[in-house]
Amino acid sequence: MLVEERTYVLHTHVKLADYLATYENIGLPVQRKILGGFLGYFVTEFGTQNQLTHFWAYTDLEDRRRRRALLHENEQWLENLEIIRPMILSMENKIMYPTSFSPIRSLPVTVTDADTAFTTGYDDLV
Numbered sequence: 173m174l175v176e177e178r179t180y181v182l183h184t185h186v187k188l189a190d191y192l193a194t195y196e197n198i199g200l201p202v203q204r205k206i207l208g209g210f211l212g213y214f215v216t217e218f219g220t221q222n223q224l225t226h227f228w229a230y231t232d233l234e235d236r237r238r239r240r241a242l243l244h245e246n247e248q249w250l251e252n253l254e255i256i257r258p259m260i261l262s263m264e265n266k267i268m269y270p271t272s273f274s275p276i277r278s279l280p281v282t283v284t285d286a287d288t289a290f291t292t293g294y295d296d297l298v
Contacts, residue, residue: 182222186259199252
């Protein structure tokens with residue numbers, strides 16, 4: 173398994189809410205269907221402003237290549253890109269592999285490791 177981390181920084185004149193609304197309603201549904209492996213989408217409160225980071229899991233690089241090729245053939249995805257690409261100032265992409273002790277190590281993601289964000293509630297913390 174591998175995890176792809178994508179980080180975008182939006183132009184300062186772009187409203188984060190506009191980007192997120194477009195992506196959530198047009199882009200994300202098709203990405204979830206074609207890419208699978210959606211781990212999460214995050215925004216910053218401190219540090220770099222107008223920054224978004226999202227994570228996707230794939231079986232391997234060939235799985236990623238095949239799924240992303242299918243994505244770029246999809247009309248709904250291309251419509252989404254027409255809207256959001258002009259909003260993006262910069263993009264960074266990383267491919268990461270889990271360590272042997274990572275709670276997320278394989279697909280599908282099912283985590284039972286104790287004392288992780290997946291199994292320990294905040295109310296249980298002392």
